[in-house]
Amino acid sequence: MNALAPLSQAEEALVVAVASQTQTHGHGAELCGHGQQPARPRLVLSGWASRQRELPDGRRQIFGFILPGDTIWLGSRPRPLALCATVALTTMVTADARPLVAALATGDRRYAGLGAALDAASALDEAFLLDHLVRIGRQTAYERTGHLLLEMHWRLSLAGLARGQRFAMPLTQETLADALGLSVVHMNRTLQQLRRERLIRLQSGEVELLDPYTLARLTDFTAPHLEKVRGAGALVEGGGVRAELR
Amino acid sequence: MNALAPLSQAEEALVVAVASQTQTHGHGAELCGHGQQPARPRLVLSGWASRQRELPDGRRQIFGFILPGDTIWLGSRPRPLALCATVALTTMVTADARPLVAALATGDRRYAGLGAALDAASALDEAFLLDHLVRIGRQTAYERTGHLLLEMHWRLSLAGLARGQRFAMPLTQETLADALGLSVVHMNRTLQQLRRERLIRLQSGEVELLDPYTLARLTDFTAPHLEKVRGAGALVEGGGVRAELR
DNA sequence: CGCGAGCTTGAGGCGATTCAACTGTCGTGG
DNA sequence: CCACGACAGTTGAATCGCCTCAAGCTCGCG
Numbered sequence: 001m002n003a004l005a006p007l008s009q010a011e012e013a014l015v016v017a018v019a020s021q022t023q024t025h026g027h028g029a030e031l032c033g034h035g036q037q038p039a040r041p042r043l044v045l046s047g048w049a050s051r052q053r054e055l056p057d058g059r060r061q062i063f064g065f066i067l068p069g070d071t072i073w074l075g076s077r078p079r080p081l082a083l084c085a086t087v088a089l090t091t092m093v094t095a096d097a098r099p100l101v102a103a104l105a106t107g108d109r110r111y112a113g114l115g116a117a118l119d120a121a122s123a124l125d126e127a128f129l130l131d132h133l134v135r136i137g138r139q140t141a142y143e144r145t146g147h148l149l150l151e152m153h154w155r156l157s158l159a160g161l162a163r164g165q166r167f168a169m170p171l172t173q174e175t176l177a178d179a180l181g182l183s184v185v186h187m188n189r190t191l192q193q194l195r196r197e198r199l200i201r202l203q204s205g206e207v208e209l210l211d212p213y214t215l216a217r218l219t220d221f222t223a224p225h226l227e228k229v230r231g232a233g234a235l236v237e238g239g240g241v242r243a244e245l246r
Numbered sequence: 247m248n249a250l251a252p253l254s255q256a257e258e259a260l261v262v263a264v265a266s267q268t269q270t271h272g273h274g275a276e277l278c279g280h281g282q283q284p285a286r287p288r289l290v291l292s293g294w295a296s297r298q299r300e301l302p303d304g305r306r307q308i309f310g311f312i313l314p315g316d317t318i319w320l321g322s323r324p325r326p327l328a329l330c331a332t333v334a335l336t337t338m339v340t341a342d343a344r345p346l347v348a349a350l351a352t353g354d355r356r357y358a359g360l361g362a363a364l365d366a367a368s369a370l371d372e373a374f375l376l377d378h379l380v381r382i383g384r385q386t387a388y389e390r391t392g393h394l395l396l397e398m399h400w401r402l403s404l405a406g407l408a409r410g411q412r413f414a415m416p417l418t419q420e421t422l423a424d425a426l427g428l429s430v431v432h433m434n435r436t437l438q439q440l441r442r443e444r445l446i447r448l449q450s451g452e453v454e455l456l457d458p459y460t461l462a463r464l465t466d467f468t469a470p471h472l473e474k475v476r477g478a479g480a481l482v483e484g485g486g487v488r489a490e491l492r
Numbered sequence: 493c494g495c496g497a498g499c500t501t502g503a504g505g506c507g508a509t510t511c512a513a514c515t516g517t518c519g520t521g522g
Numbered sequence: 523c524c525a526c527g528a529c530a531g532t533t534g535a536a537t538c539g540c541c542t543c544a545a546g547c548t549c550g551c552g
Contacts (some may be wrong), residue, residue, distance in 0.1 A: 053380055055466055061383040063376060077365060080373040119323060127326040129375060130299065130309060137382045137427035138305040141540075172498065181383035183541050188500065220301055387508075418530065429509050434532060 047092025
C-alpha cells in the first residue's frame with residue numbers, strides 16, 4: 001500500500017494494528033454478495049478473490065482479481081465495482097479495516113497518505129477494468145493470456161510478492177477462462193502455446209515469465225503510470241515496510 | 247441530470263446559465279486525448295461521443311458512449327475512464343462546465359443536489375462498464391447487440407430523449423462493432439437478424455424496439471437500480487425541467 | 493485403494509473473421 | 523444536369539479461431 005503513496009509512521013502503525021485482527025475465509029466463500037453492502041471493509045492479507053457476475057444460464061464473467069494487499073469496500077462512496085459479487089478463490093486471510101475507515105473519517109491530516117493510497121488503488125482498479133475490456137474485446141486468446149499474466153506480475157511486484165519474474169498464481173484454468181472470456185479447453189491450449197514458445201513457465205501454481213519484454217511487445221502490455229494514478233500529490237515511491245503482507 | 251438527483255431552483259438556474267456558453271465540435275474531434283487532462287470540463291448538450299482506446303495495429307475498443315446530458319471530466323478526482331481518449335462521433339454541442347465545478351468547490355450546501363447527481367452519474371458510468379464487460383466476455387453477438395440497444399434506450403429515456411420505444415441512434419455499424427468487439431460484417435448480419443425476428447426496427451439513424459420485453463429476456467438485460475446508484479441520500483425522482491437538452 | 497478436481501487431448505462444428513465485390517445515398521463540382 | 527468520389531451498408535465465399543462434446547490422464551487426499 002505504501003507503494004501507492006508514502007505512509008507516515010502513524011499510518012503504518014495503524015495498518016499493522018489492523019492486521020492483528022484477522023479472519024479466515026474458505027475457498028469459495030462470498031466476501032460480498034451482488035448488490036448489497038458487504039459485512040464490513042477488509043484488508044486482504046493473503047489469498048486471492050475475484051469480482052464477478054453470473055448469468056442465469058451459468059456463464060460467468062470475472063471482472064478482476066483481488067490480491068494480497070488490496071482492500072475491499074474501502075472507498076469513500078459506494079461504487080458498482082465494489083458492490084459486485086466477491087468470491088474467495090483460495091483460502092484467504094483478511095483484516096477488519098474499520099479502524100482505517102474511522103481514521104480517514106476524522107479528516108485528520110496525519111492520515112492523508114492513507115487516503116491518497118486508497119484513491120490511487122481505486123484509480124488503478126478502474127484502469128485494470130479498462131485494460132480488461134480491451135483484452136476481451138479486441139485481443140486474441142493468446143494476447144489476452146499473456147497480457148493478464150504481465151498485469152498480475154506487475155501488481156504482485158508492487159506488493160512485494162514476486163521474486164524476480166516468478167510469482168505464485170493459485171488460479172485454476174477455469175477461473176482464468178472465466179476472466180478472459182474463453183472456454184476452459186481453449187484456455188488450456190493457449191497456455192500450452194505460451195509454454196511451447198518459451199514465454200512462460202507454469203507449474204504447480206507458480207508462474208515464471210521467461211521473456212517478459214517479448215511478451216509485453218506481443219501482447220501490447222504497458223505498465224500503468226503510477227504518477228497519473230497518484231494524482232498531483234504524492235510523488236515519492238514508498239519504502240519497503242510491508243512485512244505484514246508476507 | 248435531475249433524473250439522477252433532485253435539483254434545486256438555484257442548481258437548475260446554474261445549469262441553464264452554463265448552457266448558454268456553448269462550443270461546437272465536428273465529427274471526429276478529440277474532446278480529450280488519451281492520458282492527459284482535457285481542456286476543461288464540459289456538459290454535453292447534443293451529439294454523441296465515445297471513450298475508446300486504440301491498439302498500435304489499428305484495432306479499436308470503445309469503452310462506452312457519451313450521450314446528451316452527460317458530463318465530461320466533471321469528477322472530483324482524476325479517473326482513468328474520464329482520462330481516456332474521447333472522440334466526437336457526430337457533431338456535438340457542449341457547454342463549458344467550469345461554473346458547475348466552481349459551485350461544487352465552494353462546498354456550499356445549496357449545490358448538494360448537483361454533487362449527488364454527478365456522483366450518481368459516475369456510479370452509472372462504472373455500472374455500464376461492468377455490463378459492457380459481461381456483454382463482450384460472455385454474450386453472443388446477438389445478445390450483445392440487443393443488450394446495448396436496450397441500454398441506450400434506457401439512458402436516453404432517462405434524459406428525456408426517447409419517444410416511447412424509439413430513439414435517435416447516430417452511430418455507424420463500424421462504431422457499434424468496435425464497441426461490441428465484433429467485425430463490421432458480423433455487426434451487419436447480427437442487426438439483420440434482429441430485424442428479421444421483428445425485435446427492432448433500424449433505419450436512417452432511428453431505432454425502434456419492437457418488443458423490448460422479449461429482447462430484455464433474450465439478452466438478460468435489467469435496468470440499473472437508480473436507488474443504489476444514488477446512495478442513501480436523494481430518493482425523489484426528478485421532474486421534467488430539461489428543456490436545455492432538447 | 494477409489495474418488496474427485498483439475499488438466500490434457502482429439503474430433504467435429506459453429507460463430508465470427510477476412511477478403512472482396514456490389515449497392516445505395518449522399519454532397520461536390522464540372 | 524450528370525459524373526464523380528466518399529462513405530455506409532449489404533452480400534457471398536472461404537477460412538479460422540474458438541467452442542462443444544467426450545474421453546483419458548494425473549495428482550492429492552480420505
